[in-house]
Amino acid sequence: MNARMASEDKTNSTPKRTPALLGRLTLLAVLVGVISTLSYSMSMPTMIRQGHPDFGAWWDLNQFYFMEGAAMALGLLVGIRIGRGFVSDTAARACGANVALVLAIIVLIPLMHLCGDAARIAWGSRVIVTQGVTIGHMHLAGKPLDKVLMTGVYFFKTAGFAALSGLALFAVAAVAFIGTGKSSEEQTAAA
Amino acid sequence: MLTLRLLVLFIHVTAVIVALGGSLFSTFALTPILAEELDAPSRLKVARRVIRRLGAIVLTALAVLVFTGILNVMFLGSVSTVLIVKLVLVAVVIVLALYQYGSLGAQVWRLSERGPDPAIAALQARFRRVGITVGTLVLIIVYLSLGLTRGGGAIILAALR
Numbered sequence: 001m002n003a004r005m006a007s008e009d010k011t012n013s014t015p016k017r018t019p020a021l022l023g024r025l026t027l028l029a030v031l032v033g034v035i036s037t038l039s040y041s042m043s044m045p046t047m048i049r050q051g052h053p054d055f056g057a058w059w060d061l062n063q064f065y066f067m068e069g070a071a072m073a074l075g076l077l078v079g080i081r082i083g084r085g086f087v088s089d090t091a092a093r094a095c096g097a098n099v100a101l102v103l104a105i106i107v108l109i110p111l112m113h114l115c116g117d118a119a120r121i122a123w124g125s126r127v128i129v130t131q132g133v134t135i136g137h138m139h140l141a142g143k144p145l146d147k148v149l150m151t152g153v154y155f156f157k158t159a160g161f162a163a164l165s166g167l168a169l170f171a172v173a174a175v176a177f178i179g180t181g182k183s184s185e186e187q188t189a190a191a
Numbered sequence: 192m193l194t195l196r197l198l199v200l201f202i203h204v205t206a207v208i209v210a211l212g213g214s215l216f217s218t219f220a221l222t223p224i225l226a227e228e229l230d231a232p233s234r235l236k237v238a239r240r241v242i243r244r245l246g247a248i249v250l251t252a253l254a255v256l257v258f259t260g261i262l263n264v265m266f267l268g269s270v271s272t273v274l275i276v277k278l279v280l281v282a283v284v285i286v287l288a289l290y291q292y293g294s295l296g297a298q299v300w301r302l303s304e305r306g307p308d309p310a311i312a313a314l315q316a317r318f319r320r321v322g323i324t325v326g327t328l329v330l331i332i333v334y335l336s337l338g339l340t341r342g343g344g345a346i347i348l349a350a351l352r
Contacts, residue, residue: 086289087290115261118261123271168254171285175292176247
């Protein structure tokens with residue numbers, strides 16, 4: 001069945017093209033995510049503070065939230081895009097993605113804390129590692145590569161939970177529009 | 192008695208019942224009875240409405256499952272291999288349900304607008320197959336959930352090996 005779905009995707013590649021907005025937002029989330037994750041794990045604010053004390057202090061306070069927000073946004077966008085790929089109805093795909101995007105913006109902050117908390121649960125453990133402990137642990141122990149790896153794992157765990165949420169948001173949004181538009185097959189035939 | 196954890200768990204279990212029960216009822220009760228009792232045009236008329244309404248119910252229930260599921264992970268306070276397998280299966284189920292209702296269901300809905308069509312039967316058969324797959328996967332997820340909360344993840348993994 002997967003092969004059949006994949007072949008359908010290939011034949012309908014033109015109508016299933018990712019909209020520019022979703023693509024740009026994904027790129028932005030990746031960019032912010034990479035910068036903030038590297039900055040957080042490599043203690044960049046200390047270096048920034050030498051040249052720009054005020055900005056360095058502000059970045060030190062907020063870089064974690066930028067990283068968490070970027071992971072959340074990336075996950076939600078990936079989830080919406082994956083869900084979009086499995087719907088052939090044009091209205092459900094286009095309007096569903098737009099509505100899901102609006103819903104994602106609304107729930108971004110509350111979900112960011114929820115998914116962040118879930119991602120901080122250690123493997124096989126019953127203890128949630130708090131942000132403070134994570135910062136302390138990363139700054140006190142480990143080589144630079146270890147710190148990047150640990151922060152990267154946290155980033156991807158948050159993004160993973162967010163991707164599931166994105167899929168769910170798209171499912172809720174798309175369901176209202178199912179049956180109201182043409183299918184990809186009909187669009188291809190018309191073209 | 193009434194705690195947030197219990198309330199979230201109640202909504203989670205209710206969402207499973209709604210998603211799984213709806214799919215099973217449609218696949219094993221409604222569709223065979225429609226085929227036996229109604230003529231082709233009337234059957235199609237009922238089936239296309241059922242697909243749309245059931246799609247809304249099942250996909251919304253799956254979305255509720257995801258959000259209450261993340262909250263349950265918080266309450267559980269533990270991440271294990273079983274949980275990761277379960278989360279991956281949940282993603283697969285949502286994708287399959289989207290394909291079932293957003294692609295196959297929408298095609299049946301559109302084709303049946305003009306009355307009976309020879310292409311509809313094949314689409315409906317595929318729709319039913321995907322529905323059975325989704326139902327089976329949800330049952331596996333339920334089993335894994337029971338293992339997580341009642342049996343311990345290691346027991347299930349040992350049984351799988």
